[in-house]
Structure formats: structure tokens, C-alpha cells
Amino acid sequence: KEPVLEIKGLCVDYGLGEQSVQAVRDVNLTLHRGEVLGLAGESGSGKSTLAYGLTRLLPPPGVITGGKVIYHPPGEPPVDVLQMDNAALRRFRWAETSIVFQGAMNSLNPVHTVATQLMDVLAAHEPNMSREARKDRARELLRLVGIAPDRLDSYPHQLSGGMRQRVMIGMALALEPQVVIMDEPTTALDVVMQRQILRQLVDLRERLGFSVVFITHDLSLLVEFSDRIAIMYGGRIVEEAPSAKLYRDSLHPYSDGLLNAFPPLRGERRELSGIPGSPPDLRAMPTGCAFHPRCPKAFDPCRTDLPPLVVPADHPEQERSVACWLHPGA
Ligand code: ATP
Ligand code: SF4
Ligand code: MG
Numbered sequence: 344k345e346p347v348l349e350i351k352g353l354c355v356d357y358g359l360g361e362q363s364v365q366a367v368r369d370v371n372l373t374l375h376r377g378e379v380l381g382l383a384g385e386s387g388s389g390k391s392t393l394a395y396g397l398t399r400l401l402p403p404p405g406v407i408t409g410g411k412v413i414y415h416p417p418g419e420p421p422v423d424v425l426q427m428d429n430a431a432l433r434r435f436r437w438a439e440t441s442i443v444f445q446g447a448m449n450s451l452n453p454v455h456t457v458a459t460q461l462m463d464v465l466a467a468h469e470p471n472m473s474r475e476a477r478k479d480r481a482r483e484l485l486r487l488v489g490i491a492p493d494r495l496d497s498y499p500h501q502l503s504g505g506m507r508q509r510v511m512i513g514m515a516l517a518l519e520p521q522v523v524i525m526d527e528p529t530t531a532l533d534v535v536m537q538r539q540i541l542r543q544l545v546d547l548r549e550r551l552g553f554s555v556v557f558i559t560h561d562l563s564l565l566v567e568f569s570d571r572i573a574i575m576y577g578g579r580i581v582e583e584a585p586s587a588k589l590y591r592d593s594l595h596p597y598s599d600g601l602l603n604a605f606p607p608l609r610g611e612r613r614e615l616s617g618i619p620g621s622p623p624d625l626r627a628m629p630t631g632c633a634f635h636p637r638c639p640k641a642f643d644p645c646r647t648d649l650p651p652l653v654v655p656a657d658h659p660e661q662e663r664s665v666a667c668w669l670h671p672g673a
Contacts, residue, residue, distance in 0.1 A: 344375040344376070344378070345375060345376045345415070346373050346374065346375055346376070346413075346415055347374050347375060347376045347414070347415050347521055347522060347554050348373070348374040348397070348412065348413070348414055348415070348440075348522060348554070349372075349373045349374075349411075349412070349413040349415075349421075350370055350371060350372045350373070350393075350397055350410070350411075350412055351371055351410055351411040351412075351413065352369050352370070352371060352409060352410040352411065353367055353369070353370045353371075353393065353396055353397065353407070353409070353410035353411075353412065354367060354368060354369060354370075354407070354408045354409040354410055355367035355389075355392050355393070355396040355401065355405060355406070355407055355408065356405070356406050356408050357392075357404050357405050357406075358404045359404070359406070364625040364626055365408075365578060365625065366389045366392040366405075366578050366625060367389045367392050367393050367396055367578050368389075368577070368578040368579045369409075369410075369579065370389075370393055370410070370578075370579065370580055371580070371652065372573055372580060372583070374522065374554050374556060375554065376521075376552075376554055377548065377552055377553075377554055378554050378555075378570045378571065379544075379545060379548060379554070379555040379557060379568060379569040379570050379571075380554070380555065380556050380557070380569060380570065380571050380572075380573065381557050381558075381559070381562075381564075381565030381568070381569035381571070381572040381573070381586065382394075382556060382557070382558045382559075382572075382573050382575065383558075383559060383560055383561075383562050383565055383572060383573070383574050383575070383601060384560065384574055384575035384576055384601075385560060385576075385601075385618075385622050386560065386622065387622050387625075388575040388576055388577065388578065388622065389575055389577075389578040389579075390526070390527075390558045390575055391526050391527075391558065392405065392578075393575070394442060394524050394526050394556065394558060395442075396412075397412045397424065398424070398435075398436055398440055398442055398524070399424060399425070399427075399432060399436075400436070400442065407425060410425070411423050411425060412424040412425055414435065414439065414440075416439065416521070417521065437467075437468055437518055437520075438468060438518045438519075438520060439520055439521050439522065440520055440521065440522040440523075440524065441514075441515035441516070441518070441520040441522070441523050441524070442515070442523075442524040442525075442526065443511050443512060443515050443523070443524070443525045443526065444526050449507075450511075451499040451507055451510060451511070452499070453498065453499055453500060454498075455498070456495070456496050456497060456498055457481075457485070457494060457495060457496070457497050457498075457499070457502070457510050458478065458481050458495040458496055460510075460514065461477075461480075461481035461484055461485070461510075461513060461514060461517060462474075462477040462478060462480075462481050464514050464517045464518070465477045465480055465481070465517055465518075468517075468518055469518075478495075480517070481495060482495055484513040484514075484516060484517055485509075485510070485513055487513060487516065487547060488509040488510070488512050488513045488516075488543065488547075489509060489543055490506055490509055490510065490513070494506070504536070505536040505539070505540065508536075508540055509540065509543075512525075512540070512543075512544065516547065516551070516553075519551065519553075520553055521553055521554065522553060522554050522555075522556065523544075523548075523553050523554070523555050523556075524555075524556045524558070525544070525555065525556070525557050525558065526558045527558050527559050527560070537561075537564060538564065538567075541557070541564060541567075541568045542568065544557075544568075545568050555569075557569060560601075562601050562602055562604075565586060566586050566587075566589070566590045569586050570585065570586060571583065571584065571585050571586060572584060572585075572586050572589045574589075574595065574597065574598050574601065576597050576622075576623075576633060576634055577622070577623045577625070577628060577633035577634070578625070579633070579652070579666065580652055580664075580666070581595050581597055581598070581634070581652070581665070581666045581667070582594060582595040582597075582598045582663075582664070582665045582666070582667075583652075583663060583664050583665075584661070584662075584663035584664075584665075585661075585662065585663065588661060588663060589602075589663075590602065594655060594658065594663070594665040594667060594669070594670050595634075595665050595666070595667045595670075596634065596638045596639060596640050596667065596669075597618070597634050597637075597638070600617070600618035600637075601618070603617070603618075604617045604618060618637060619637060620636060620637035623636075629646075630646060630647060631644070631645050631646045631647045631648050631649055631650075632645045632646075632648075632649065632650050632666075632667070632668065640669060642668070644668045645668055648668070650666045650667050650668050650671075651666060651672070652664050652665070652666040653665070653666070653671065653672030653673075654672055654673070655670035655671070655672065656670070656671060656672055656673040657670055658670070659673060
């Protein structure tokens with residue numbers, strides 16, 4: 344499979360010097376063309392920081408302290424997003440990669456209609472497009488995300504939360520990006536709505552051919568809708584696998600805990616347990632495996648040695664990787 348984004352050794356800190364905390368630690372992750380990649384982990388595990396870091400949209404005091412983000416434009420040589428000049432970066436952020444932020448549906452401008460906001464996005468990037476053409480395109484975008492065109496002249500407060508979320512997705516798709524990043528876009532919505540929106544996104548992905556990074560802490564949604572899942576803990580990827588494999592046979596004890604924390608959508612019921620203990624304090628990370636204070640299977644090396652993310656020797660044929668001493672590399 345062809346890569347569209349390759350994250351290599353990405354590190355992100357908040358703050359400088361002694362006060363700094365390392366929120367993303369040496370993350371390696373590849374997004375393939377046309378794929379839906381789910382990113383899961385408890386609150387504070389670094390999911391949003393990773394998403395903002397790779398698009399260079401980190402709010403201060405966030406700083407990228409190392410790594411590369413290689414973007415592969417279709418039919419052109421790959422480029423490192425972290426080395427782009429401002430003009431290239433602006434283009435990348437809008438036309439190549441769109442990000443729908445956590446809580447984005449509340450960021451629609453209350454004093455402008457949906458049409459105006461969609462048309463503004465188009466105007467900013469295609470200044471030669473006529474007003475009529477922009478209006479047509481706005482109507483088409485709404486139809487794509489399942490909103491009747493007669494809603495074009497509505498104000499955000501006249502729409503339900505789910506509709507506002509769809510408008511945001513429409514905006515993200517306005518410039519036909521290669522990659523759409525959704526950062527927990529559905530937390531505020533009810534479960535039925537979450538699933539509808541995700542299904543729609545996956546369906547659009549099939550028709551339009553973009554790739555999706557979908558961030559959530561609800562693993563059951565990812566199991567249903569994503570091709571691959573990456574699990575984050577304490578700023579690191581601790582497991583990455585095709586969704587079905589992760590669901591059937593997760594290798595990292597933290598992934599097991601996350602899977603047990605959500606009711607399955609289908610199949611046999613599991614006992615819901617959650618994960619005892621709390622996420623690590625970035626200012627005082629445990630030595631060795633960061634999960635060891637909470638891990639029911641911790642043993643000797645876990646307390647002192649950091650397990651690298653490797654293709655596990657006990658599952659060598661599968662396209663998956665894990666960072667756990669129970670499953671060392673070959
Ligand atoms: P959630 O599921 O709650 O959205 P997340 O996985 O997206 O969590 P991040 O928001 O990326 O987590 O945060 C990762 C870590 O970085 C957290 O420990 C958080 O406290 C810290 N952090 C985030 N933003 C800042 C900031 N502006 N200044 C200092 N630390 C921050
Ligand atoms: Fe648990 Fe050790 Fe694996 Fe960490 S490395 S998840 S502590 S068994
Ligand atoms: Mg977040």
C-alpha cells in the first residue's frame with residue numbers, strides 16, 4: 344500500500360527548559376492512501392498534540408522538538424511538512440490536509456449563514472471562482488454530508504449539533520483534501536449520531552478517495568469503522584494493528600483494558616472493567632514501560648527498560664506492531 348503521510352520519530356514538548364513536558368514521544372506512524380486510521384487512548388495520551396503537531400498547528404507553548412512528517416502528494420515527490428516554508432504550509436493545511444478540531448461544531452461563526460461560511464472557505468483558496476459557482480459548490484458539499492440544500496441559508500443556531508458537525512465536515516472537504524483529520528469530532532453528540540456521522544465519512548472516503556485519521560477514546564467506534572488502529576499511552580504509540588486483529592487479539596495489556604472499557608457493538612458481551620489507576624503524569628513518567636504501574640502483567644524488565652515498538656516475534660506474519668516486553672521483536 345502507498346503511504347500518504349509518514350510520521351517519523353515525532354516529538355512534541357509543551358514549554359521549554361525545566362518546565363517543559365514531553366507530550367508526544369518518538370511517534371512513528373504511517374497513513375496509507377484511502378485508509379481510515381483510528382487513533383485511540385485515554386485523555387492526555389497525546390492524540391490531539393500528535394494531530395496538531397503533524398499539521399504544525401500546535402498552540403503555544405507547543406514546540407516540535409524532533410522528527411519528520413513526510414507527505415506524499417499524488418504524482419509528486421515527497422516533502423517534509425516540518426521543513427515547508429509558510430506558503431507551502433498554508434497550501435498543505437488547507438488543500439492537502441483538513442483538520443476538524445475537537446469541539447469544532449461550536450466554532451462556526453454564529454453571525455454568518457452556513458452558505459456564507461462554506462463560500463468563504465472556497466473564496467479564500469480559489470479566488471477566481473465566481474459567486475454562483477461557489478454557491479453551487481456549497482450546495483453540493485451540504486448534499487455530500489447529508490444536509491438538504493434548503494439549509495444553505497440557515498444560521499448555525501438553527502441547526503442541531505449533528506448538522507453543525509456535518510457542516511464542519513463539509514468545510515473540511517471543500518478543497519478536496521488528500522487527508523482529513525477528525526479530532527474527536529463527535530464527543531458532544533449522542534452515540535447514534537456519532538455512528539451516523541462516522542459511517543457517512545467512511546462512505547465519502549470510498550467515493551472521494553481521501554485518507555482519514557480519526558481520533559477518539561471510544562475504541563468500539565474505531566473497531567467498526569477504521570481499517571487500522573493505533574493506541575497511544577503517555578505520548579507513545581504502544582500498539583498498532585488492523586482493526587479486526589486488534590479487536591480479536593490485542594497484544595498490549597493497555598489495549599486490552601481499553602477494549603474492555605467499552606461495550607461491543609456486536610458479538611458476545613464482555614464484562615466491562617475499565618482500567619484501574621490513572622494516566623501517567625508527564626512531569627514524572629514511570630521508568631521503563633510507562634504503563635507498568637497499572638499493568639496486571641508487569642514483570643521484571645518492565646520497571647526499568649522501555650519496550651520499543653516492534654513487529655512482535657510471536658506474530659511475525661501480521662502487519663502489526665507492539666511495544667510490550669510480553670511480545671519482543673525477532
Ligand atoms: P483528550 O482525549 O482529552 O483530548 P489527548 O490525547 O488529545 O487528550 P493532548 O491534548 O494531546 O491529549 O494532551 C497531551 C498532554 O499534553 C496532556 O498531558 C496535556 O496536559 C498536555 N498539554 C496539552 N496542551 C497543553 C498546553 N497548552 N500546555 C501544557 N501542556 C499541555
Ligand atoms: Fe505490561 Fe510490561 Fe507489557 Fe508494559 S511492557 S504493558 S508493564 S507487560
Ligand atoms: Mg484531544
